[in-house]
Amino acid sequence: MGAVTVRRLALATCSEVPDLDDEGRLLLDALRDAGAEVVPVVWDDADADWAAHDLVVVRSTWDYAERRGEFLAWADRVSGLTRLENPPALLRWTTDKRYLADLAAAGVPTVPSAFVAPGEDTAHPYLDVEHVVKPSVGAGSRGALRFGADEADRSRAHVDALTRDGLTALVQPYLAEVDTAGETGVVCIDGEISHAFRKGALLAVGDALVEGLFKEEEITAREPSPLEVEVARRALAAVPGGSAAPLYARVDLLPTPDGPLLLELELCEPSFFLDTAPERAASVAAAFLRRA
Ligand SMILES: Nc1ncnc2c1ncn2[C@@H]1O[C@H](COP(=O)(O)OP(=O)(O)O)[C@@H](O)[C@H]1O
Ligand SMILES: [Mg+2]
Structure with a gap:
């Protein structure tokens, strides 16, 4: 032996x-x-x-x-x-959501995104619609605020605060279907889809900034739709080095009337929400061990 x-x-x-x-x-x-x-x-x-x-x-x-x-x-x-x-x-x-521009350029259906770097004009393309302003480097909804279409001054003030801190502001239209349908997170392990979950909407107009490491989330198990699976696969294929490069990835998608759009491609510290799919724990562990 x-x-x-x-x-x-x-x-x-x-x-x-x-x-x-x-x-x-x-x-x-x-x-x-x-x-x-x-x-x-x-x-x-x-x-x-x-x-x-x-x-x-x-x-x-x-x-x-x-x-x-x-x-x-x-x-x-x-x-x-x-x-x-x-x-x-x-x-x-x-860890810098400016990668959203790479993915959009690669043809991945992505949430429309504009970026304001330090020193740039705080006016942005989504001031006239309901929208979100968040730091391009951030997690747990920290630094993210939702603004109404009539809140240009408050929105620009938040862009100003972020950029004065040396951050780049990421600005997106608020995709309101999330309020009813929720966000879908697709967990991928070793290039394959493992399981998915639903995350309830997190931002309301008038909310204060989150304190602590993350905003409390409402998570439940969810079977991804065929379109969500397709967008998740396309996002994964667009990762530098290809879909097999990351050990783990989480593709977060927001619903729209025209289909799911990529909100985040998380390759750093995404929760897998294994409590919603405990039967997947052994295969996730096996994938970790294959790389050890
Ligand atoms: N464009 C958007 N439309 C609707 N909801 C959004 C949008 N951007 C962010 N959110 C909400 O804010 C949360 C946090 O934003 P996200 O881009 O996922 O950053 P983080 O890295 O902090 O998780 C999302 O889970 C979602 O509920
Ligand atoms: Mg997120």
Whole structure:
């Protein structure tokens, strides 16, 4: 009999949830059931020994957005010591929503998006319709506000506040079908669709900015429609390096009368919402182990 190789994995998390969230712990158990040695490690823990792991998987690193440069430098460093998923180039690409312009140019049906960089005029193309202003680098709905068609001054003030902070503002029409139909998140593992979920609408006109790491979300299981599956596949195929490059991806889609549009292609720390599809935990763990 040959020696059994035990694979050692680290699930990268943040100091707010050092022992992972519920889903992270579900994944940890599934990986242990598959025979791996797995520990959660806080990504900015200076004492962490990344080289001691065969694979580091980014999971609940929810505090990266305010420190993106530091986070990407961390990713570069870790990938020099061991294998990091998703790889640094994909983390860099996905953590700035300016990638939406790449995907639209590649023909992926994408939510119409305009960008205002620091120093540019705060007037934008969606001032006359109901719209959303959010930072191009951001997560958990932080920094996102919805404005009515008659709120040009407030909208421009928010663009001004974001750009004064050195951020690029992303401006989109508010796609109101989400209020009834919800958003669809399609979770892809190793280039294949694993499962999907429904997320309730998150933004109301007049809401204040979110405090904390994320806005509370209402999630339920959902079977993606054939059109949603098609747009998800097209988005995945447009990832730099192709659909098999990322270990995991989440394609978030908003409904419109003309079909689903891509809102986000999340390759950094998307929740998989495995609690809505617990039967998928073992296959997700197996995919992680194939890369270890
Ligand atoms: N253009 C839009 N139309 C309708 N809802 C939107 C739009 N943009 C954002 N939202 C709402 O705000 C939430 C957060 O925006 P999102 O682009 O997903 O950024 P984050 O990276 O913070 O999750 C979405 O889940 C959705 O409910
Ligand atoms: Mg989102």
